[in-house]
Amino acid sequence: METNENAAWVAERLATLRPDWEANPSRASVLLKERMEIQPRSRRWVFAMAATTAVVAFALVLPEGRLKAQELWYRFIVKSFSVVRLDLSNAPLRASIETNGPTREVPDLQAAAAYAGFASVVPAGALLGKTVVTGPIHVKQVVDVAALRGALEKVGAHDVRVPDEWSGVTIRMEVGPMVISEIQGDAQIIQAKPFELQVPPGFPLAGFSEAVFRSLGVPAWKATLMANQFAKNPAWLLDVPEDEAVELEEVRIGDGTGLLIVDPSEEKAERATLLFSAKGRIFAVSSASKERSLQLARTIE
Amino acid sequence: MAALRERGLSESPNLDELFSAHYARLARVIGRVIQDPARAEEIAVEVFVKWSRNAQAQGPAAEGWLYRTATREALDEWRRQGRRERFEKLFAPFAAKPIDPEKALLASAEQKRVRVVLAAMDKRAATLLLLWSEELSYREIAAALDVNPNYVGSLLSRAQEAFRKEYRRRYGNE
Numbered sequence: 001m002e003t004n005e006n007a008a009w010v011a012e013r014l015a016t017l018r019p020d021w022e023a024n025p026s027r028a029s030v031l032l033k034e035r036m037e038i039q040p041r042s043r044r045w046v047f048a049m050a051a052t053t054a055v056v057a058f059a060l061v062l063p064e065g066r067l068k069a070q071e072l073w074y075r076f077i078v079k080s081f082s083v084v085r086l087d088l089s090n091a092p093l094r095a096s097i098e099t100n101g102p103t104r105e106v107p108d109l110q111a112a113a114a115y116a117g118f119a120s121v122v123p124a125g126a127l128l129g130k131t132v133v134t135g136p137i138h139v140k141q142v143v144d145v146a147a148l149r150g151a152l153e154k155v156g157a158h159d160v161r162v163p164d165e166w167s168g169v170t171i172r173m174e175v176g177p178m179v180i181s182e183i184q185g186d187a188q189i190i191q192a193k194p195f196e197l198q199v200p201p202g203f204p205l206a207g208f209s210e211a212v213f214r215s216l217g218v219p220a221w222k223a224t225l226m227a228n229q230f231a232k233n234p235a236w237l238l239d240v241p242e243d244e245a246v247e248l249e250e251v252r253i254g255d256g257t258g259l260l261i262v263d264p265s266e267e268k269a270e271r272a273t274l275l276f277s278a279k280g281r282i283f284a285v286s287s288a289s290k291e292r293s294l295q296l297a298r299t300i301e
Numbered sequence: 302m303a304a305l306r307e308r309g310l311s312e313s314p315n316l317d318e319l320f321s322a323h324y325a326r327l328a329r330v331i332g333r334v335i336q337d338p339a340r341a342e343e344i345a346v347e348v349f350v351k352w353s354r355n356a357q358a359q360g361p362a363a364e365g366w367l368y369r370t371a372t373r374e375a376l377d378e379w380r381r382q383g384r385r386e387r388f389e390k391l392f393a394p395f396a397a398k399p400i401d402p403e404k405a406l407l408a409s410a411e412q413k414r415v416r417v418v419l420a421a422m423d424k425r426a427a428t429l430l431l432l433w434s435e436e437l438s439y440r441e442i443a444a445a446l447d448v449n450p451n452y453v454g455s456l457l458s459r460a461q462e463a464f465r466k467e468y469r470r471r472y473g474n475e
Contacts, residue, residue, distance in 0.1 A: 006458070006461045006462055006465055007457075007458075007461050009465060010430065010461040010464050010465060011434065013411070013414075013415050013464075013468070014333075014415060014430060014431075014433075014434035015434065016409065016411045016412050016415055017333040017334070017412055017415055017416070017434070018333065018434075019329050019332035019333065019338065019341070021332065021338045022325070023324060023325040023328035023329060023332075023338075023341075023342055023345070024342065025320075025321075025324050025325055027342070028320075028324055028328070028342055028345065028346050029320070029324075031342075031343070031346045032320065032346050032349055032350065035346060035347070035350045036316075036350060036353065104360065105360070105362075130357070132356065132357050134356040178356070180356065180357055
């Protein structure tokens with residue numbers, strides 16, 4: 001009886017919050033479409049979200065001489081990381097991301113291996129929380145000549161030539177499957193096999209990439225410099241805009257280096273994500289502190 | 302999964318399916334906490350954007366994730382608004398824009414009390430009460446809280462009791 005009386009009393013109070021307006025799905029649908037077109041400005045280093053920008057950036061580092069006309073697609077394996085202080089989400093390209101197959105929660109790492117097609121590596125003795133496996137993600141970038149020319153015009157890069165033949169050229173990126181494991185509370189490890197980038201043979205990727213960077217306002221000399229640097233050491237290039245307050249640090253992980261990104265979010269606790277490559281996998285280890293992310297990474301390196 | 306099919310949704314519903322099926326109700330749940338309809342709708346849209354970018358949220362548990370996230374986002378936003386208001390009051394003499402007295406009166410005293418109590422409660426209990434008041438079924442509430450539907454009744458009783466206790470502690474026996 002008391003429960004019913006309680007329920008009625010609480011219901012009466014909560015009823016005061018009932019909105020006297022109806023949501024407008026048409027307007028919201030437009031807003032949703034706009035928001036979906038904007039690449040997230042933070043945590044883009046999480047694989048699926050970063051993949052689109054990685055494709056653009058990678059185009060810069062691919063030596064044209066490696067392309068062979070007899071192959072339908074040329075494949076590149078992408079397994080290290082680097083950063084540019086740019087906002088590549090403004091690049092004038094048509095991008096689409098498709099996930100293939102459902103995301104499944106799995107009971108253990110054996111099941112994860114069966115779905116993902118590779119064995120996961122986690123810190124020895126770690127208390128595992130939920131583990132999910134995503135399907136492979138296909139990222140597609142289609143060159144839009146008119147949009148690229150328009151963007152170059154807008155920034156005054158009149159010296160950059162965009163030939164008509166580039167129109168509709170497609171660059172693809174295959175990401176995943178990924179295994180995402182929660183570790184002891186708030187830490188998370190994402191792992192995947194190195195990504196695969198596919199480009200049509202004969203397409204002048206370096207020239208195209210330079211045009212994309214110039215369209216974003218990068219001065220000619222700097223675009224060339226960046227191209228040379230990345231050509232020496234091809235890497236998955238992540239864009240972090242200048243105005244984004246993140247701390248970036250290169251750290252030693254085993255025989256190689258990792259990229260540590262600390263995001264001091266305004267409303268939530270700091271988030272430290274460490275990207276590195278080891279044991280034939282790409283890893284993103286994130287937690288609430290640098291020290292914890294490093295410690296976890298070092299136990300799986 | 303059968304429940305998803307009953308509502309015409311696939312086992313791994315996509316963004317369009319979920320948006321059509323849940324947007325309006327999700328916006329209303331948020332609107333219970335956020336006074337401004339435009340802001341409530343923006344937050345609802347943002348919840349769908351977050352869902353689409355969160356691989357772990359996708360699959361059969363998508364609906365539960367959406368409602369759980371919506372109520373939490375709404376309560377967080379309400380708390381943020383409160384912090385901003387306090388800040389604005391502190392700096393009112395220097396603020397470019399004075400506090401709008403009309404806006405301040407929009408929320409009735411009772412609405413404000415209910416929101417204060419919800420924001421002070423355990424997030425899970427507050428989520429449960431908000432979804433219950435929006436007349437979600439026990440099955441839907443269970444999905445949002447990630448609990449067995451058989452437990453919803455007892456969790457609800459406890460949440461109601463906690464709400465009343467907190468309300469009385471703050472505002473007396475009214």
